[in-house]
Amino acid sequence: MIHIASRAALAAASALAIASPAMAHMTFETAQSAPGETFRGVLVLPHGCDGAPTDTVRVTLPDGFADASAEAKDGWALETSEHNGRVSRIVWSGGSVPDDGHETFAFTGRFATDLPETDILFAVEQMCGEVSLGWEPAVSLGDEPADQGHDGGDAVTVGDLELSGAFARATLPNAPVGGGYVTITNTGDRPDRLVSAQSWFSPDVQIHEMAVVNDVMNMQHLPEGLEIPAGETVTLAPGGLHMMFMDIAQPFVQGETVPVTLTFERAGAVEIELAVQAFGASGMTSGHEGH
Numbered sequence: 001m002i003h004i005a006s007r008a009a010l011a012a013a014s015a016l017a018i019a020s021p022a023m024a025h026m027t028f029e030t031a032q033s034a035p036g037e038t039f040r041g042v043l044v045l046p047h048g049c050d051g052a053p054t055d056t057v058r059v060t061l062p063d064g065f066a067d068a069s070a071e072a073k074d075g076w077a078l079e080t081s082e083h084n085g086r087v088s089r090i091v092w093s094g095g096s097v098p099d100d101g102h103e104t105f106a107f108t109g110r111f112a113t114d115l116p117e118t119d120i121l122f123a124v125e126q127m128c129g130e131v132s133l134g135w136e137p138a139v140s141l142g143d144e145p146a147d148q149g150h151d152g153g154d155a156v157t158v159g160d161l162e163l164s165g166a167f168a169r170a171t172l173p174n175a176p177v178g179g180g181y182v183t184i185t186n187t188g189d190r191p192d193r194l195v196s197a198q199s200w201f202s203p204d205v206q207i208h209e210m211a212v213v214n215d216v217m218n219m220q221h222l223p224e225g226l227e228i229p230a231g232e233t234v235t236l237a238p239g240g241l242h243m244m245f246m247d248i249a250q251p252f253v254q255g256e257t258v259p260v261t262l263t264f265e266r267a268g269a270v271e272i273e274l275a276v277q278a279f280g281a282s283g284m285t286s287g288h289e290g291h
């Protein structure tokens with residue numbers, strides 16, 4: 001799965017994806033490890049951003065990946081930042097990898113013993129000047145090989161709204177919160193509003209917005225809900241808008257589903273199933289300490 005970080009990149013990447021369906025994902029050279037094990041992650045840059053050379057690679061490490069250290073590269077500045085005494089982000093910048101170049105970026109760390117034996121996602125931002133591409137290379141901590149791309153469930157229609165790509169992220173055994181995501185398209189000519197979400201997994205499902213302000217991740221509860229403008233698509237995705245399941249009754253387990261009923265002002269209520277995907281670096285747990 002590919003997330004796009006700017007509108008310019010969206011246009012560029014969709015054109016590129018159509019022109020070359022074989023566009024390689026950014027993945028790890030070795031994508032197999034286990035809870036409690038040391039892992040050396042070697043990221044392989046498959047290409048630049050639509051022809052432009054890559055000048056920055058930024059990796060956000062998932063919760064449960066500790067004692068991380070990054071390997072310096074000639075011609076690149078290396079910077080790490082910490083969160084709660086743990087290296088949470090690595091940035092290589094100032095270099096240049098041509099579009100057809102082959103370059104690797106490596107770091108080492110250790111997976112916590114209490115992580116689930118499923119896929120763990122790292123968030124990687126590849127930047128080429130103004131344009132950036134988002135990647136989620138996976139490492140499998142279980143017997144199954146890592147799944148390097150995921151899709152949500154089937155599309156559901158209610159009134160003028162089409163809901164698609166619904167998914168959640170697996171949570172740690174004692175995590176207090178879980179995140180849910182879906183893409184909502186309003187095919188009508190009147191605006192609608194997502195006013196509430198309900199699930200037996202949580203006594204309180206809130207609509208949140210996450211944004212980076214002055215390099216600090218901020219979380220905002222949207223008590224008025226979320227407008228779905230006429231003719232537009234609103235995407236709830238890691239790092240941005242999301243459903244937040246507070247005080248979850250049980251963990252979200254990869255491969256299972258989380259049902260949630262969404263209520264819209266105009267279209268009414270609809271139940272969707274969130275397909276639970278790998279545990280990832282969405283900042284879901286670390287970004288919610290204020291709650």
Ligand SMILES: [Cu+2]
Pocket residue numbers: 208209219242243244288
């Ligand atoms: Cu949230």
